[in-house]
Amino acid sequence: MLILDKPYVSEFLEDTILELNLPVLKNKAAKEFKLNEDINFLEEKEFVNKVKNEESLIYSNSENPINWITNHLSFTDLPEKIDIFKDKYQFRKLLRDMYPDFYFRKVSFDELDQIDINEVKIPFIIKPSVGFFSMGVYQVNSALEWEKVRGELKKEVNNMKDNYPEEVINTNEFIIEENIEGKEFAIDLYYNDEGKPVILNILEHIFSSGEDVNDRVYITSKKIIEKYHNSFLDFLNEMGALINLNGFPMHIEFRVDNDENIVPIEVNPMRFAGWCTTDVAYHAYGINVYEYFFKQKEPNWEKILKIKKDKIYSIVVADLPNDINVNDIIEINYDKFSSYFENTLEMRKIDYNKYGVFAFLFAETSYDNWGELETILKSDLREYLKFKH
Incomplete structure (x- = not known):
């Protein structure tokens, strides 16, 4: 079963859906994509009932439906798994025993101006705790560079707030973690x-x-x-x-x-x-x-x-x-x-x-x-x- 959403559905994915006769949630985005009418679209209630009554594999081409999954598929363990991985801070906590020496901390957007750079392990990466692609991701190699990065980061956050839902990019919280070379x-x-x-x-x-x-x-x-x-x-x-x-x-x-x-x-x-x-x-x-x-x-x-x-x-x-x-x-x-x-x-x-x-x-x-x-x-x-x- 598939949940499709913006930003993009390829013809290859659409053809595969038809070939395998995969059920697709009939949501707003699926309608806007104007996909082939022969696709097996399921209304919301029908989709949820199918998940309840059958052992179904679920795939999404995008992370935009995360909120929908949380609200409608809470009877599964999907929301719990998604939360652990989508939140980079929670993910680091999950792997803490595997990487006990790895440095990371969480900061809010409002705290960016108050960070004491002398308490941070440099070089470091700062990025949205919940993010997508390389949006809002910066490498900082010195205290001086942090001043410049902080301004650019705040500017970028203001520019990208309207393009993606909070479940995909949350610009209220950031994770600072040590830079991984390689x-x-x-x-x-x-x-x-x-x-x-x-x-x-x-x-x-x-x-x-x-x-x-x-x-x-x-x-x-x-x-x-x-x-x-x-x-x-x-x-x-x-x-x-x-x-x-x-x-x-x-x-x-x-x-x-x-x-x-x-x-x-x-x-x-x-x-x-x-x-x-x-x-x-x-x-x-x-x-x-x-x-x-x-x-x-x-x-x-x-x-x-x-x-x-x-x-x-x-x-x-x-x-x-x-x-x-x-x-x-x-x-x-x-x-x-x-x-x-x-x-x-x-x-x-x-x-x-x-x-x-x-x-x-x-x-x-x-x-x-x-x-x-x-x-x-x-x-x-x-x-x-x-x-x-």
């Missing part, structure tokens, strides 16, 4: 009916610099899966022993340092990679993550990778520069953007006026053409924008 990874997985974690994809989040926290490029490849799959699986088994996660999908982010130590950053419950970018697993490995979850299938990674080309598969988030006014944009040169890449697999146009992103693009790149991704990672993308002036 490579960053994001994993789409589910725990099956027996509580066993099943990894569906591993994405490496690459950055333009040590200070960069943007979501511009994520990559996956045969090499990444082969190197990290078993290490992440060990952690997921250990976390699964702390809380009952049977039948639960999630998107979890990690840092891995030079000594291969794994430290989780956060968990996004009930969904895989946001904005349906999880669909890249199909382009890269032929894995339909929705089908694998609902049918409780496990990838045969050895078989998949044995015949897999040694290429890089990427998600490129075409976000607009922060210093431009979207009203000054006349048009986006989508053809030029798409043709920049060695092999564009799919490009999805996005309403940049509303979300500050003009496209999500999936690409296939040869390892000897790595510079293609480095360039797009550092670009402000202005060359694809046409302005009034």
Whole structure:
């Protein structure tokens, strides 16, 4: 069963829903998406009764329905699981015994001006305790830098309050935690009916610099899966022993340092990679993550990778520069953007006026053409924008 909501439903997800005849909650967002009328839509009461009377797997493409789940599915353990993972402070408390030396604390938005920076372990990351993407996330490397970051953070909070519900981004409370050095990874997985974690994809989040926290490029490849799959699986088994996660999908982010130590950053419950970018697993490995979850299938990674080309598969988030006014944009040169890449697999146009992103693009790149991704990672993308002036 699915609960769909904004910001985005891909054609791939819609086609999968039809193919598998999956029931979908008939909510306001599902109507606004103007999805295929052949989808098995259930009215609210019918959906809730189906969950009550049957053992149902539930997936959401977004975290917007969290409040609905809390209010209507309180007879399940979903609200409890969601609360632990969605609140980054609660998540850190859950893992305290696994990471006893990890520094973290909670502060309110109103307390930002009163923080004694000398009492904080520097460098540190500050972010909304309940957040989405890299919104409101800042790295602070010195007391002097904190003064600048604090102003930028307060400005960003005021700008993003209207775009997402409080269940997705709560700008009233923040978590400060020690900076985790190393490579960053994001994993789409589910725990099956027996509580066993099943990894569906591993994405490496690459950055333009040590200070960069943007979501511009994520990559996956045969090499990444082969190197990290078993290490992440060990952690997921250990976390699964702390809380009952049977039948639960999630998107979890990690840092891995030079000594291969794994430290989780956060968990996004009930969904895989946001904005349906999880669909890249199909382009890269032929894995339909929705089908694998609902049918409780496990990838045969050895078989998949044995015949897999040694290429890089990427998600490129075409976000607009922060210093431009979207009203000054006349048009986006989508053809030029798409043709920049060695092999564009799919490009999805996005309403940049509303979300500050003009496209999500999936690409296939040869390892000897790595510079293609480095360039797009550092670009402000202005060359694809046409302005009034």
